[in-house]
Amino acid sequence: MVPHLVTALTGPINELEQRILDSMPAIERWFRLEWMEHTPPFYASVDIRNAGFKLAPVDTNLFPGGWNHLTDEMLPLAVQAAMAAIEKICPEARNLLIVPENQARGTSYMANIAQLVRIFNMAGLHVRVGSIDPDVKKATPVALPHGDKVVLEPAQRTRHRLGLKHFEPCTILLNNDLSAGAPGILEELYEQYLLPPLHAGWSVRRKSRHFQCYEEVAKRFGKMLGIDPWLINPLFTRAPGVDFQADAGLEGLRSAVDATLTKVRRKYKEYGINEKAFALVKADNGTSGMGIMTVRDVRELDNLSRKARAAMATLKGGQGVHDVIVQEGVLTQERVHEAVAEPVVYTMDRYVVGGFYRMHAERGSDENLNAPGASFVPLAFEHSTRLPQPGARPGASAPNRFYMYGVIARLATVAASYELEATDPEAEVYD
Amino acid sequence: MVPHLVTALTGPINELEQRILDSMPAIERWFRLEWMEHTPPFYASVDIRNAGFKLAPVDTNLFPGGWNHLTDEMLPLAVQAAMAAIEKICPEARNLLIVPENQARGTSYMANIAQLVRIFNMAGLHVRVGSIDPDVKKATPVALPHGDKVVLEPAQRTRHRLGLKHFEPCTILLNNDLSAGAPGILEELYEQYLLPPLHAGWSVRRKSRHFQCYEEVAKRFGKMLGIDPWLINPLFTRAPGVDFQADAGLEGLRSAVDATLTKVRRKYKEYGINEKAFALVKADNGTSGMGIMTVRDVRELDNLSRKARAAMATLKGGQGVHDVIVQEGVLTQERVHEAVAEPVVYTMDRYVVGGFYRMHAERGSDENLNAPGASFVPLAFEHSTRLPQPGARPGASAPNRFYMYGVIARLATVAASYELEATDPEAEVYD
Known part of the structure; x- marks a missing residue:
């Protein structure tokens, strides 16, 4: 369609x-x-x-999820791109370990993992899924619609490598955005390719x-x-040191919102755009669409409800918000x-x-x-x-x-x- | 379908x-x-x-033709592969010159050229078609079905480069299999990428x-x-020095056919295959499906008609046949x-x-x-x-x-x- x-x-x-x-x-x-x-x-x-x-x-x-929403028609392109990527990084690769999100076990997220398994398998690798969630203690099949399934296995760490029982990957593909920081189990893996690198995680x-x-x-x-x-x-302006719960840094946030909206209004005027300027306040370290608020006027910040403050203060994995960006809506x-x-x-x-x-x-x-x-x-x-x-x-x-x-x-x-x-x-x- | x-x-x-x-x-x-x-x-x-x-x-x-027979559905894969190929060979490329066959001006062949133009244009290059046929003296549009067209322009040689008027390609893509030998206009182009290289032509x-x-x-x-x-x-056997017109080398051809058919029959027996073994006699330097003959029995070679001999003796571009291969059918x-x-x-x-x-x-x-x-x-x-x-x-x-x-x-x-x-x-x- x-x-x-x-x-x-x-x-x-x-x-x-x-x-x-x-x-x-x-x-x-x-x-x-x-x-x-x-x-x-x-x-x-x-x-x-x-x-x-x-x-x-x-x-x-x-660390994109949602690969399952791509159509089958697009898969050959993804497979060909995966072949090109593997060839550049590690042509001698045999085994790929995918590390999924820890908590997400829903059908939709797992269908995303199944799609990634499929893409990299078609690109010519043995692919298995290794969870770093300590709660995954044994191989756990997750059933998906259409008879598909994904088997979550507990990732095992040796001194220098991450793998599964009887499965030695040369490349580890993270589909886990590390919101809570890079866990020890993924650190100092100098003998394997870790993709994307740890500093692509949301703790950095x-x-x-x-x-x-x-x-x-x-x-x-x-x-x-x-x-x-x-x-x-x-356009955007950064507002550091904002604590929504403790009411700290809100003055800085107000001027960031004001500065951003003023710049946007000037641009709207320049282009003759007859729309109301607005901005989004986003946690600087936020992910998964959490910690985001639309602001149409700086005065809205004065009347934030308790609920709105709480929503802005905490992110995925319980991470706190300290800095925000005010982005042109x-x-x-x-x-x-x-x-x-x-x-x-x-x-x-x-x-x-x-x-x-x-x-x-x-x-x-x-x-x-x-x-x-x-x-x-x-x-x-x-x-x-x-x-x-x-x-x-x-x-x-x-x-x-x-x-x-x-x-x-x-x-x-x-x-x-x-x-x-x-x-x-x-x-x-x-x- | x-x-x-x-x-x-x-x-x-x-x-x-x-x-x-x-x-x-x-x-x-x-x-x-x-x-x-x-x-x-x-x-x-x-x-x-x-x-x-x-x-x-x-x-x-x-030097494949027939790109026009690929479906539109396959084009994105071809474009992505072309992007990968260009990136490896000449990432700074801007302009690509396609050199088509000299004689082939039919709609089908030109639709093939139009498809190649399309693929490399989508891959991010300015593409034009430069003929090395001396008969092409000025820009000649060739109309294709669906309102498409290809413009054949005369390729111009300077001391070290091939190009068109006001068009300096860094890469030249040959879709001309050089059956008649590499022409001087393509030799010693040390400043440009010539793909495939001249020694991929059928004169070599x-x-x-x-x-x-x-x-x-x-x-x-x-x-x-x-x-x-x-x-x-x-399986195949090479038979050198065969001249169909002069009746030379036919003894060698007979034993090559015999040897090939014997080997094939042995394999058929090994696998219990109940088919009649046959062989193809092909010009060793032949192209475009010319100079090919099916032989089911070595005795067929004794009764070759004048027409069959003539067909085997001459290839595209008037090239002669000297050596043949006898290939398992x-x-x-x-x-x-x-x-x-x-x-x-x-x-x-x-x-x-x-x-x-x-x-x-x-x-x-x-x-x-x-x-x-x-x-x-x-x-x-x-x-x-x-x-x-x-x-x-x-x-x-x-x-x-x-x-x-x-x-x-x-x-x-x-x-x-x-x-x-x-x-x-x-x-x-x-x-």
Whole structure:
């Protein structure tokens, strides 16, 4: 099915789409040169918001779940990208161990793991799933719909290696975002490839660092394309030392919200956009759509309910929030069956391998959709039109729009690669 | 549409399919290790024959045409493989020049060129088509169905480079098999990447060298898999100095046919195969399905008609035949709508990117199908089943069969890489 696209939109986004399509060879070359200098994240999913007048990534997940929402049609691309990735990292690989989230045992998450097992098996590896959850003490089959199943086995640590009983992986694929910090069982595994690296986990990552890197990428890309980088970049301000429970740091947060909204309003005025500016307050170390709040006016911060404060104060795995970022809110104009929707694009190595629409019937176009109640519609296009169609009317071609989304998602992965270089504990420092 | 597969077949081929599926990780690793040591052909198409009891490549084309017969569904894989190939060879590439065959101007061949233009454009290059045919003196548009078109432009040679007016390619993609020898206009292009290299052309290539390399590959692969390499390898004998017009060298040809048929009959007996052995006499330097003759008995050589001799004596581009190979005939058990069919598998870099069935309603199961009157049916599977399905009953799963074909095709490309190393005029020789 082709998702409904807001083809009635005119103005900046269609010009941007046209500019991006016209510049396809220059854009692809730009990415090739970036990847000569930088290592792409092993895999990623990027949430994108299309406001009609601007288009921006709002979250870059380096331990993507949701692989089960990709269509079977997209799998061959994922398999081929996985083959390319393995070949580069460890061509002699035989065995791959996937480490899933500790707590998530639901059917949907496990279907995601089953899909990853399938992809890497097709790419030519023996794949097994090793849980680092201490509660998993023996091989535990999890039944999935359609007769599928995943067997969770307890990961075993020896002095230098992680594995399973009678299974020696040379590569370990983390699908666990390490919100609670890198556990000892994963540290000092110098004999195995650990992908993504530990410092990609949320105990080290900060949204502010990611979006700072993204801003740099967007500026350079915008310069190449001859566009205002704001059209693809969400503005943000960092507010350190915020404690919602103890009422600390809220003054700093207020001025960050105020500064962000002022900048956004100025941009709206410049482009003649008749929308109400809004911002999202996000935990700087937050994941899984937790610790996120929409603010339309700085005064809303004065009347936060106890419940809202509690929701902002604690993240997945019980992590506390100390710093926040105030990010320009980007409306989404995408709708699927009337529900507000946002595209999520999946990458593996340097390749876009698929995507879907996340939609939420009960949320507004200025709200976070990554929340309970969200559902998913595959971005599966008519077969004959899955690749860009030069010459199609701007805004009227789903594949052209998807190509544009893929470009934005890849810009976010370039930013992620800068970010991981900056935080790499083993990076060599040249003075 | 799923092509009709002879699922009633039992015995060796289904065992082989099962063995290949079960060994998928070992096989993929084997290929990864091969490609660490050897460079895959830039692109290739491999004709495969499935006799039910054995499966073998019978022709490996390093300048493949017929890209237009791949379905749109397969294009994203080809584009992704092209991106990987370009990135490895020349990441800073901007412009690609495709050099087509000189004489072929038919709609079908030009649709093939249009498809290649499309693939490399989507992969992020400016692509134009430069003919080295001296008859092409100015830009010549060739109209194609569906409003498509290809513009043939005269390639221009400067001292060190080939290009077009106002178009400086860094890479030149040959889709011209150089049957008549490498023309001066393509020689000594030291500043540009020429793909495939000149020595992949049919003035240098020999079928006997290819199948000798393939035999070596099949033996090593067979050893890894624990199978008789004959199950995937067509036997052959080379007969040098044959001149059909002058009646020279025919004695050598007779003994080569006799030797080949004897070996094949012995194998048939060993496996209890109740078929009549046959052989194909092929020009050692032949291409495009020309210079090929089926021989079921050595006595047939005594009564060759004048027409048959003439057909065997001359190849594409007026090249003469001097040496021939006598190759074990491999029956094809594949049928599409009653017509005899054989799969053709396309690769780019190390990846299988698609394929189709070549079928010929007027030819028998022991004849060459690459002849006027052939038609093509895409190997497009149901979307949900384009990847191997471990657990499916052997012989009953089209994707599993296609995976097996892809493995055999890749073995042929490994052989081609050995072959190109052996004939590389710039190879360093270690004593």
